Amino acid sequence: MSDFLILGVAALVAGLIDAVVGGGGLIQIPALFSTLPGVAPATLLGTSKLAGVWGTGVAAISFARRVRITWTTAAPAAISAFIFSFLGAFTVTRIPPDFLRQVLPFILVAVAVYTFKRKDFGKLHAPAHVGMREKMFAVLVGSAIGFYDGFFGPGTGSFLVFLFVRFFGFDFLGASAVAKVVNVACNIAALLWFGYSGHLLWQTGLMMAACNIVGSLIGTRLAIRHGSTFVRKFFLIIVSGLILKTSYDAFLR
Numbered sequence: 001m002s003d004f005l006i007l008g009v010a011a012l013v014a015g016l017i018d019a020v021v022g023g024g025g026l027i028q029i030p031a032l033f034s035t036l037p038g039v040a041p042a043t044l045l046g047t048s049k050l051a052g053v054w055g056t057g058v059a060a061i062s063f064a065r066r067v068r069i070t071w072t073t074a075a076p077a078a079i080s081a082f083i084f085s086f087l088g089a090f091t092v093t094r095i096p097p098d099f100l101r102q103v104l105p106f107i108l109v110a111v112a113v114y115t116f117k118r119k120d121f122g123k124l125h126a127p128a129h130v131g132m133r134e135k136m137f138a139v140l141v142g143s144a145i146g147f148y149d150g151f152f153g154p155g156t157g158s159f160l161v162f163l164f165v166r167f168f169g170f171d172f173l174g175a176s177a178v179a180k181v182v183n184v185a186c187n188i189a190a191l192l193w194f195g196y197s198g199h200l201l202w203q204t205g206l207m208m209a210a211c212n213i214v215g216s217l218i219g220t221r222l223a224i225r226h227g228s229t230f231v232r233k234f235f236l237i238i239v240s241g242l243i244l245k246t247s248y249d250a251f252l253r
Contacts, residue, residue, distance in 0.1 A: 003035040011208035015055035015215025019062075019169060020223045021176055021231055022157015023238035024052065024215075026245055028208070035088040036204075043201060045153075046194030050205030053187035055212030058155075060180035062220040067177045070127060073168060074178045077138040078185035081146030085189035088150025097152045105247040108155065111162050112239045115232070116190065121165065122232050128169035137167060142182055150193075155242045157183050161235060172231035176223060 014024030028051065032044045063069060105234035115121055129137055141163050149156040160182055164175035194200055223231055 002041050006035050007204065007208055008211040011051050011211035015212035016219035017238060018056055018157055019059040019216040019219025019251060021235045021238055023155055023159055024177060024240055025154055026241050043199040047201045048200035048203040049187050049191045049194060050200055051208035051212045053184065053191055054209040055216035056180055056183050056187055058213045059216045059220050060184050063177035066224050067173060069177045072134055073138045074181040076135045077182045080139045080142035081182045082185040082189045084143045085150035085186040086193060088147040089193040092151045100152050102250045105243055105250060108239055108243045108246065112236060115236060121138055122172035123228055125171040125174045126169045146186050151188050154188055154246055156186060157213030158235065158239055172228040172235065176231055224239035227239035
């Protein structure tokens with residue numbers, strides 16, 4: 001199987017996963033690192049962002065057409081995420097994220113346990129904040145996750161979904177829709193940084209982007225057709241995968 005075919009399949013699966021609940025980097029980034037071992041890590045991460053931003057963007061548009069996106073939350077969160085994702089990408093060039101790499105698996109375990117134990121978690125859409133309070137919380141979430149995405153990144157979409165369910169009272173489907181908007185902002189900010197510094201493989205990234213879009217369309221249809229219960233189950237599967245992957249990266253590699 002050629003490297004291009006491997007990367008194309010990986011991008012398609014990653015797009016599907018990202019469209020439902022985030023976490024497509026579990027598939028896409030390891031595929032890039034294993035098939036292109038001689039390329040600088042920053043270039044591989046930039047290429048992954050180039051592929052992912054298209055799939056996430058298409059997912060956001062698809063959700064907006066079929067699911068009511070809470071823009072009073074999504075817009076301020078996306079703006080702050082854009083700014084802080086760029087700051088995070090700048091910071092990682094000066095401070096290695098070693099400590100965060102070791103803490104992340106434990107944070108993900110707590111997220112998984114909380115979601116699993118709360119059987120009704122994310123089933124009902126009952127927004128918990130309105131007005132200025134809603135915007136303030138949205139800015140806080142967007143800033144924190146945006147910086148995390150630029151600085152480190154694994155599981156950004158899944159963290160967004162969890163936070164929008166836990167602290168905003170959204171159901172899983174509504175949270176996933178808002179998360180896509182914020183994730184697009186994060187990806188664009190990081191992509192600007194990688195593009196400015198020349199860390200992009202355009203041909204590979206655009207090929208993967210096409211495959212990512214196909215996977216994104218499939219994932220969006222699955223999420224909308226099967227609703228919040230399906231997204232919740234998918235969320236638990238992806239978070240479990242993230243726990244295994246981040247644990248391996250932090251303690252065994």
